[in-house]
Amino acid sequence: xxxxxxxxxxxxxxxxxAIAGEHxxxxxxxxxxxxxxxxxxxxxxxVAVVGEDFxxxxxxxxxxxxxxxxxxxxxxxxxxxxxxxxxxDDYVERTTLDxxxxxxxxxxxxLSEEYQQTPILFLANIHPALQLDxxxxxxxxxxxxxxxxxxxxxxxxxxLAEVMKKVDLLTINDEESFLLTGKRNIYLAAEEIxxxxxxxxxxxxxxxxxxxxxxxxxxxxPAYPVTNVIDPTGAGDSFxxxxxxxxxxxxxxxxxxxxxxxxxxxxxxxxxxxxxSVTRLEALEIxxxxxxxxxxxxxxxxxSFKML
Amino acid sequence: xxxxxxxxxxxxxxxxxAIAGEHxxxxxxxxxxxxxxxxxxxxxxxVAVVGEDFxxxxxxxxxxxxxxxxxxxxxxxxxxxxxxxxxxDDYVERTTLDxxxxxxxxxxxxLSEEYQQTPILFLANIHPALQLDxxxxxxxxxxxxxxxxxxxxxxxxxxLAEVMKKVDLLTINDEESFLLTGKRNIYLAAEEIxxxxxxxxxxxxxxxxxxxxxxxxxxxxPAYPVTNVIDPTGAGDSFxxxxxxxxxxxxxxxxxxxxxxxxxxxxxxxxxxxxxSVTRLEALEIxxxxxxxxxxxxxxxxxSFKML
Numbered sequence: 108x109x110x111x112x113x114x115x116x117x118x119x120x121x122x123x124x125a126i127a128g129e130h131x132x133x134x135x136x137x138x139x140x141x142x143x144x145x146x147x148x149x150x151x152x153x154v155a156v157v158g159e160d161f162x163x164x165x166x167x168x169x170x171x172x173x174x175x176x177x178x179x180x181x182x183x184x185x186x187x188x189x190x191x192x193x194x195x196d197d198y199v200e201r202t203t204l205d206x207x208x209x210x211x212x213x214x215x216x217x218l219s220e221e222y223q224q225t226p227i228l229f230l231a232n233i234h235p236a237l238q239l240d241x242x243x244x245x246x247x248x249x250x251x252x253x254x255x256x257x258x259x260x261x262x263x264x265x266x267l268a269e270v271m272k273k274v275d276l277l278t279i280n281d282e283e284s285f286l287l288t289g290k291r292n293i294y295l296a297a298e299e300i301x302x303x304x305x306x307x308x309x310x311x312x313x314x315x316x317x318x319x320x321x322x323x324x325x326x327x328x329p330a331y332p333v334t335n336v337i338d339p340t341g342a343g344d345s346f347x348x349x350x351x352x353x354x355x356x357x358x359x360x361x362x363x364x365x366x367x368x369x370x371x372x373x374x375x376x377x378x379x380x381x382x383x384s385v386t387r388l389e390a391l392e393i394x395x396x397x398x399x400x401x402x403x404x405x406x407x408x409x410x411s412f413k414m415l
Numbered sequence: 416x417x418x419x420x421x422x423x424x425x426x427x428x429x430x431x432x433a434i435a436g437e438h439x440x441x442x443x444x445x446x447x448x449x450x451x452x453x454x455x456x457x458x459x460x461x462v463a464v465v466g467e468d469f470x471x472x473x474x475x476x477x478x479x480x481x482x483x484x485x486x487x488x489x490x491x492x493x494x495x496x497x498x499x500x501x502x503x504d505d506y507v508e509r510t511t512l513d514x515x516x517x518x519x520x521x522x523x524x525x526l527s528e529e530y531q532q533t534p535i536l537f538l539a540n541i542h543p544a545l546q547l548d549x550x551x552x553x554x555x556x557x558x559x560x561x562x563x564x565x566x567x568x569x570x571x572x573x574x575l576a577e578v579m580k581k582v583d584l585l586t587i588n589d590e591e592s593f594l595l596t597g598k599r600n601i602y603l604a605a606e607e608i609x610x611x612x613x614x615x616x617x618x619x620x621x622x623x624x625x626x627x628x629x630x631x632x633x634x635x636x637p638a639y640p641v642t643n644v645i646d647p648t649g650a651g652d653s654f655x656x657x658x659x660x661x662x663x664x665x666x667x668x669x670x671x672x673x674x675x676x677x678x679x680x681x682x683x684x685x686x687x688x689x690x691x692s693v694t695r696l697e698a699l700e701i702x703x704x705x706x707x708x709x710x711x712x713x714x715x716x717x718x719s720f721k722m723l
Contacts, residue, residue, distance in 0.1 A: 197599035291505035294642045315623035316637060325714045329624060329635040334602045370717050406633045408716060409678050 109149035110249070110355040114141045115216045115241050116231025116344070118155040118165075118179065122191035122205075123383065125198070127337040133384040134165050135190065137231035137254070140341030143388040144348025144375045145229075146172040147396070149355040152222050154178035154241070156214045158185035168389065178222055185210035198336050218244040227355040229347055230274070232256050235266035242273050250360050252276035252351060254343070260286045272304035276365070278347055280311045293318060294325075307365055309350075311343055319362075319369050326366045331377035331403055338383045342376045345388060349375030374399050417457035418557070418663040422449045423524045423549050424539025424652070426463040426473075426487065430499035430513075431691065433506070435645040441692040442473050443498065445539035445562070448649030451696040452656025452683045453537075454480040455704070457663040460530050462486035462549070464522045466493035476697065486530055493518035506644050526552040535663040537655055538582070540564050543574040550581050558668050560584035560659060562651070568594045580612035584673070586655055588619045601626060602633075615673055617658075619651055627670075627677050634674045639685035639711055646691045650684045653696060657683030682707045 114137075121135030138155040145151045152175040161181060169176055188211035191204045216237055223246045230238040230253035238253055245251075251274045259267050260283060271277060277300065279287070284296040287303075293310050297320040300308050308320040316329040350365075350372035357364040374396055381387045422445075429443030446463040453459045460483040469489060477484055496519035499512045524545055531554045538546040538561035546561055553559075559582045567575050568591060579585060585608065587595070592604040595611075601618050605628040608616050616628040624637040658673075658680035665672040682704055689695045 197593075199599075291507075292642060292644070294640050312623065315620065318637075318640075325640060326717075327637040327640065327715050328717070329626075329637055332602050332626075332633060332635065334600060336600070366717060404717065407635050409634075409636070409674060409712065 110226045111150040111152065112145055112227040112229060112351050112355045113152045113154060113178070113218065113222050113225045114138050114145070114229045114231060114348070114351075115154040115237070116141060116229075116233060117188055117211055118153070118157050118161070119188040119190050119211075120161075121340060121384070122189070123338060123340060124193040124204075125338055126194070126196045128383065130383050132189070134168075135340060135384060136188065137233075137341070137344040139169075139385060140344035140379060140388070141229060141231060141348035141351070142169060142174045143172060143385045144345040144372075144379065145352030145355075146174050147349070147375070147391065147393065148352030148371075149227075151175065151352070152178055152225060154216045154218060154222065156180045156182060156185075156188075156210050158187040158210045159183055161187045172389070177219060178217070180217075182210045192340070194339070198339055201339075216241050216244075223247075226250065227351060228252075229351045230254065230270070231344060231347070232259075235259050235263050235270045238270045239266060239273075242270065250275050250354060252278060252347065254278050254347060255283065257283055257286055268303065271300075274305050275360075276307040276309065277305040278309045278311060278343070278350075280313070280343070284308075284310050297325075307362070309369060311346065313339075313342075317346070317369055317373065319365060321362050321365075324362050326362075326369060328369055328373055329407060331373050331399060332406070333377050333380060336380050339380045340383075341385070342380050345379035346372035346376040348372075370400065370403070371396075374403065418534045419458040419460065420453055420535040420537060420659050420663045421460045421462060421486070421526065421530050421533045422446045422453070422537045422539060422656070422659075423462040423545070424449060424537075424541060425496055425519055426461070426465050426469070427496040427498050427519075428469075429648060429692070430497070431646060431648060432501040432512075433646055434502070434504045436691065438691050440497070442476075443648060443692060444496065445541075445649070445652040447477075447693060448652035448687065448696070449537060449539060449656035449659070450477065450482045451480060451693045452653040452680075452687065453660030453663075454482050455657070455683070455699065455701065456660030456679075457535075459483065459660070460486055460533060462524045462526060462530065464488045464490060464493075464496075464518050466495040466518045467491055469495045480697070485527060486525070488525075490518045500648070502647070506647055509647075524549050524552075531555075534558065535659060536560075537659045538562065538578070539652060539655070540567075543567050543571050543578045546578045547574060547581075550578065558583050558662060560586060560655065562586050562655060563591065565591055565594055576611065579608075582613050583668075584615040584617065585613040586617045586619060586651070586658075588621070588651075592616075592618050605633075615670070617677060619654065621647075621650075625654070625677055625681065627673060629670050629673075632670050634670075634677060636677055636681055637715060639681050639707060640714070641685050641688060644688050647688045648691075649693070650688050653687035654680035654684040656680075678708065678711070679704075682711065
């Protein structure tokens with residue numbers, strides 16, 4: 108029996124240019140990717156904000172995946188958060204062309220009684236003060252993970268440090284781990300970060316995979332081999348959604364379960380990047396996930412063997 | 416019973432600046448790192464050239480590891496190949512400060528009758544015309560691997576293409592795979608490269624590990640987690656040495672054996688970078704390798720599991 112998960116983050120309209128095509132005002136945002144990914148495993152409750160201009164069909168699509176949008180506030184007369192960016196032809200570089208926070212600028216996440224009781228929580232990349240505020244609203248939280256970004260490390264480190272003390276798991280990328288610690292080696296950075304509060308840490312390395320850390324424990328996983336990258340937007344949030352969705356189906360959450368959840372997150376992210384927006388996630392069948400899981404296990408496993 | 420391996424490459428005196436220290440005229444070169452790494456597993460025969468200035472103690476050290484230097488030509492009156500470079504403090508960037516080819520400029524590798532009969536051959540990164548010349552000298556070669564670099568892809572592609580048709584395994588890095596194929600995705604690049612001749616391909620990704628390819632087969636391995644990088648010079652050649660040394664102990668060489676050899680190469684490289692020159696490789700005990708192998712298997716393995 109799954110426990111259900113609450114995600115607090117952004118729901119946005121993205122305009123994206125990439126070698127694979129150009130799309131204007133397509134559905135995006137951290138909470139969106141997370142929800143679709145997690146909904147494969149568990150009941151998802153979304154806390155986010157959109158404007159009056161937000162297309163009704165997107166909300167209907169979320170509902171069709173049993174995603175609870177009671178916490179998705181719609182501001183009358185407001186405009187939805189918009190982001191636009193362009194990817195280099197090899198997808199290595201991403202340049203932001205425009206950011207319009209709109210209703211997201213004054214976003215004050217509110218958790219209803221039911222949401223407060225949900226045992227699994229993901230704080231997507233939003234202002235640490237808001238993350239802290241959400242943490243203070245929760246009542247029966249069993250497992251909390253959070254994401255963050257270089258902007259908050261640079262400008263709001265004190266508040267972020269408070270958040271880090273209260274979460275079970277932090278997910279960041281390698282550059283952010285360096286920025287947080289001044290180290291330039293993820294293994295050294297991880298040691299420092301675990302001292303800052305979180306019991307678990309996942310350092311995401313994009314196309315090179317992810318590494319999970321706990322005290323004296325590590326788990327290294329390459330990325331799933333994807334040959335047809337179309338749009339990497341939301342890959343990290345899809346990863347988190349798959350991971351947290353899987354964890355919410357576990358009776359207890361320890362290193363072994365999180366290890367498996369990193370595999371699930373990796374697989375989900377591999378689908379997410381194969382189309383624009385959440386298109387590929389919407390169509391994703393569990394059988395496809397299982398197929399990739401089997402293949403991934405084959406191409407990453409080696410049996411321990413005696414050297415000489 | 417191991418088959419023995421011949422390596423053709425460079426023996427050099429390196430001058431290196433890094434955050435960990437500065438050293439002048441220390442023992443380096445692709446054949447050197449390769450030999451020390453491979454000598455843990457098999458008899459190694461070196462084909463390379465040095466000048467009259469080459470310290471006798473280095474040759475004695477190679478002999479103390481049972482490395483055969485009959486093919487190491489010493490040119491009377493000549494000067495040894497020298498390379499000098501500096502690493503950025505995070506070891507991400509390497510800048511060449513000076514290259515003096517000296518006796519390496521007119522290097523003409525000659526294989527003695529015994530060397531020609533050795534079944535395993537590694538062509539380190541030298542001019543493709545020399546690699547081709549060595550291939551034509553071999554008689555009972557069972558397995559040949561070769562390395563190359565961007566310079567030869569840019570300037571001597573025709574000859575390199577001939578070499579690629581004659582080798583079993585090519586080892587290159589990701590940038591070189593892109594340069595060879597015009598693709599910007601290693602999985603797509605690998606498909607193209609396998610069509611160019613080699614039955615097996617290893618794409619090295621430095622701190623992010625390596626990927627092994629054969630037709631419709633892949634094996635993805637992260638790098639071993641190293642926290643005390645001192646000098647990454649020769650990591651790729653140490654990797655190749657461990658790999659080929661291991662392969663020369665195998666009765667037959669197929670995908671499974673090469674997969675294991677990639678693990679061995681990864682482990683050997685993890686030691687190589689922990690000190691300047693071949694210092695760490697010289698001191699390396701098999702028990703240390705076994706210990707890392709066990710740990711590596713633990714931190715990279717995940718059991719296949721049913722999703723839902």
